[in-house]
Structure formats: C-alpha cells, structure tokens
Amino acid sequence: MLKTFLIGLKDLKIAFRDRAAIIFMLLTPFLLTIGMGLVTGRFSSNDNSGALNIPIVIVNLDNDSLGDALVEVFSSEELADLLDTTTSEDAEATRLLVDKDETTAAIIIPAGFTQNIFSENINQNVQIEFYANPSRPTSAGIVKTILDGFMARVDEMRVGAITSIAQLMISGRISSEQANTVGEEMGTRLKNNQTDLNESLIRLNTSINQAETNEVDALAYIAPGMALMFLMYTVSYGGRSILAEKARGTLPRLLTTPTNSMQILGGKVFGIFLTGTVQMLILIGATTLLFQLQWGDMLGVVLLVFAAVFGATGWGLLITAFAQSPNQVGSVGSAVMLIFSIMGGSFIQIDNLPGFVQTLSKITPNAWALDGFTSLAFGGTIASLTTPIFALLTMGILLFLISAFLFGRKNLVQK
C-alpha cells in the first residue's frame, strides 16, 4: 500500500514539474473560464451577480390594478439588474420585435384581465400571453419563471378568497345568498387597496430576484465545465505516463525491485487520481478567491471532485489500455477530451443539445459532474449528489475493471 502511495506521489511531483502539463491542467482552463465569463458578461456587473439585463416588452391592455401590478413588478428596482423592461400599447408591433430578435419576450396582458380575475365566474380561464423569442431560451425561461410566479400568487389570492367564503358559509356565518356579496366586497377591497396587493406581489418580486440571481451566475456553470474538460486532459496525461515509463525503461526497472506489478499499476492509477484531484481543487480555490464564485456546500464539492476524478481516471486508463504508444494516448486523449466536453455540456448546456446527444452524454464524467456542480451552486445539498456520485463511481469501477483485464494482456516490459 505504501509503495502504491509513493509511486502516486512521485507522479504528482513529476506532473507539476512539467511546464506544458501545468499550462494545460491549470492555466488554460483558468483563462478559458475568464474568457467565457467575459463573453457572458459575468464580469461586467457591479455586484458580480452575473445578471443578464434581459430586454422584455409589456403590453398592458388591462389598464387596471392587476395589469398595473404586473408592469410594476417587472419594472421594479429589485429586478432592474435582471430585466430591461419597456412598455408598449401595440401588441402586434411588440410581437414583431420578438420575431426580429430585438427583444427576448413580449408579455401581453389582455383587456379586462383584472375584472376577469375578480369576476363572479370563478371557473373562468384567465390568460396572459407570453410571446417568447426561441433563439434566447435561457433568458426567456427566466422571464417566464417570474411571470409564472406572479400568476401563481394571483391565483393564490383568488383561491384564498374562494376558500374564505366557503369557510364562512360552512360555519354558518354567511348564507349562500350573501356569498356573492361578500365575494364582491373582498374583490373590491383587494382591487382598491393597491398597497396590500403591491406589497404581496413585491414580496414575490424580491424572492424571485434572489432565486434568479443564483441561477444566472454564468460562472457557476462555466468554471466547472472548463475544469472538467481539462480534467480529461490530465487523466490522459497520466495514462500516457504509464506507456512513457515503459518506453523510458523505468517501468521495467520497477519490476526488478521488490515491488509487485499490482503495486506499480495501483501507484500509477493513484498518481492519475491524485493529479486530477489537485488540479480540480486548485481551479476551484482560484475561482473562489479571485471571482468570489460560490461553488456551494464545500463537503459536497470535495466529494463530487473525488467522484468526478475517479470516473475520469477510468477513461484515462481505458484509453491507455488500448494504445500502443504514449503519442497514441495523447492523440486519442485529446480527441476524447473535446468530444466529452461538447457532449457533456462543458460548452453548451446539455438541455440545449439534441435528445440523442443528451442520452450519449451519460457516458461522460463531464455530464454527471456538471449536473452535481450546478446543483450545488444553486443551493443543492449532498443529498442532491447521490445520483451523479453513484454514476461516476460506477463508471470508474467498470472502466477500471475493463482496463485491468486489458493491461493483463499487454506486455508492459518489453519496448
């Protein structure tokens, strides 16, 4: 066991003395993270919240309390960093702006919206038109979330009122003939008491703002994406070192010492795992310190790093087991690094990839680990990591077993 550990430590030392490797393991992912952060505007806002300034247009044909409240919510100061809201009176022209990709979405409040909400006909279906720009799915999704929140609160109030009346009737405090009158009075009071209405909707406003602020820190997605992409480089580099030691003669020399082949291979695998882990932790530390990136529950992050590196190490070993030379490992490893990064969501969110790619992404450590990191960054706990960690550990174990079988048939002694 000790020799396994010593061989791994030796490899870690050598990896971090290789300037080219340092550039690929640490500098490149770090610079790419900064680059992509700049592109997404992550570094341009004052509070580093990563807000997007999403342009939307509201057409308020209602011109009554609820319609005005909706406009006020979307124009509020709490959402000022997130949204760039303008109003219009022309629904058709607004839809055209969306079609021309000049705005993210149009919210068209129909005439009589407020009246219909507070009408006697409680079963009446009241709708607001949300006209979204299909080329901005993420931003449109954010706006829709806010709108859904607003509508949910409105519905809440309506159901609340209906429930109150029903309770009064059941308790005998009012009769069924009086129900209508009481209902109308409640509606009028709510309509007329703008302050109460606005307060409750502004509370909605603030909580949505907080949630959306967490969601739109682009770096919370970019940084792990880049780190995982270059983790695949590191595991290939480590795998390549096995064949490089064979070519260099140090592997055969190790086999003439009182060290068995399991200790040697185990040590090489441990070295790959150690190097990958140190790389990930350095990148996480650097982005936390320099960009105040919130990775989430630290214990969860560490566990996820271990699992991700374990899964990726399996792939590094498999590539090495098939390769005939260190250069082959390098070439194949680079290709795998790029393909896994694209499939696994390091560049484009997995949700935006075609269905079959999303399915294929399950073979990549990138996809599972990104799922876990995103969950943690947005407030998830260790419990939310169960599936990704299990998948990564299973991946690592399976690939290790296949690689061990293939290595057993490989001549690691003769050049």
Next chain:
Amino acid sequence: MTNILEVQNLVKNYGDFQAVKGVSFNIQEGEIFSLLGPNGAGKTTTISMLSTLYEPTSGDATVAGYSVKKNPMGVRNAIGVVPQDLALYEDLTAKENLIFWGQMYNLSGKALSSRVDEVLEQIGLTDKAKNKVKTFSGGMKRRVNIGVGLLHKPKLLFMDEPTVGIDPQSRRAILDTVKDLNKKGMTVLYTTHYMEEAEELSDRVGIIDHGKLIAIGTQKELTKQVGETETLILHVSENEDPSALVSVLKGLPNVIVANVVNNEISISTPSAKDVLVSVVTKANERGIKIHSIDIREPNLEAVFLHLTGRALRD
C-alpha cells in the same frame, strides 16, 4: 567460495525464435563475471531473465539461494540492476531519484537518507544532488543509473553494457567504479561487447553468441583455446574494399581465420611473422594500401574469432 548465482539450462523463446539456448554458468561470491558477446547475442535477454523481468521458457537460476521462477521477490531483494538504457526520472533531481528508488527497495527514514548520501558520494555527485537529472551530461546520468543499483547494498549487481554511447572519460570512471565496488566485496555480472572491458575487469568471462555460451573461464583458460595463435591486424584506408583480399588471405597457408571489420583485417595465425610477407604481397597485388600493421598476442577477440569465425564487433 560459494556460488551466488547458479544458472541451469536457461532458455528463452519468442515464438519460433530462440533468443537464449540453454545457458548454464555459475558466479562465485566476490568475483566479476563478464558475459562477452556481440549485439544480439542474448546478453540482455539472459540478464533480464536473471533479474526476473522475463520469465524463462525453461531452465532456472538461483540468486543467493532464491529461484528466479519460484521466488522472484527473494531474487529482487538480493540483486541490483543497472540496465543498458538509462532508467531514471529526468524531472526529478539526482537525490529525489535515489530516494524514490531506495523506497522501492524498502529503504526508509534515516537509513534511506544516509544511504542516499553515501551513494551520492560514491558516484561523485554530492554537489549535484539537487539538480534535475535532465540537466546532467550522459556520463553523469550513467553514474546516477549505477547509483540506483547500489542503494540497497545488493549481493549481486547486474550491469548491462553500462558504457554504451558515452565519452571515454565517463567510461573510464565507470570501469574504475566497478573495480572499486568489487574491491569492497561486490559481486558483479557485467555484460559487454567490448573485449577491452572484459579483459580489464573480469575474473572470469563467458563468451556468448547466438544465444549460446560458447566458452567460459578465466582469460588465461580462454586464450589457451587459441593456443599460441597471434592476430595480425592490417589497417587499410577507408575507400578500399578489402573483402576480396580477405577471401584470398583465407586460402594462404598458416592463416587460420581472416576477417574484416570496417577497415581492419584480422588474421589469426600461429606465427604472424611467417604470413606477413604473403599477406602484404597479396594486398599489393590487389592495389590495397595498408596504413599500419599490428601483431597482437592471443586475447578474447582472438578467442571469439577462433570460435565463431567472426569479429566481436561485426
């Protein structure tokens, strides 16, 4: 004197090709034994089997009582190996290399650090201990390569052509190191294709060719095989093609063997002065210019030539 190494009918096949064909020999404790043979003779394959790197196809060997087939770990504890090619971690310093390899030989703590310092002193690299191996000259790297083999004070040191490709000065230093180690009691199995090295270092020599041990003994015993045969060496100029001359010389009386390597014609003969005139005459007839002539007493080169009909460095 006890045998530290006993080799019995060691065979190594690679498919249809038999690289080592039933080699048997012993090495006594405290001696330097050289395996002398040309490239491809089977020296490295033999040493690889004895160091437990390759499994013998058949036969066995014991090192300090441990069988290479049945107890390879026992063998590995008893041997040190200096491979033909440098086997070091170039991004580590000389000291770090020695520490790592010492750990692989189960050394640790103070015992390891003091032994590393001793070995650095022994190989003359104490002041370069903290320099990375990749900054070293070829000769210095060879010294670290040797140092690794000495760390755990092995009972038997295998040195596989340790002077190949290095400058004469470094080569001299290595040969002196081997003699020095042996004076301090180290038993050495040394492989080489340089006759001079085998002659300078060895107590006994095994001559190996095409996987077979064709002669074994002290230098005196081996040279006796060629009797009083002398070797006449003719140095001809580079733009001459002496192969036709060699064919003619083989037919001359009192010429046992004639051979050419590069621009050196070697002629084994019972009396060099008796054939000298005929040889020079034949050379003149063919317009071959002779730059110089040497007459050598029987040596290992002559033994090899006598036994195989070929020069060591063919």
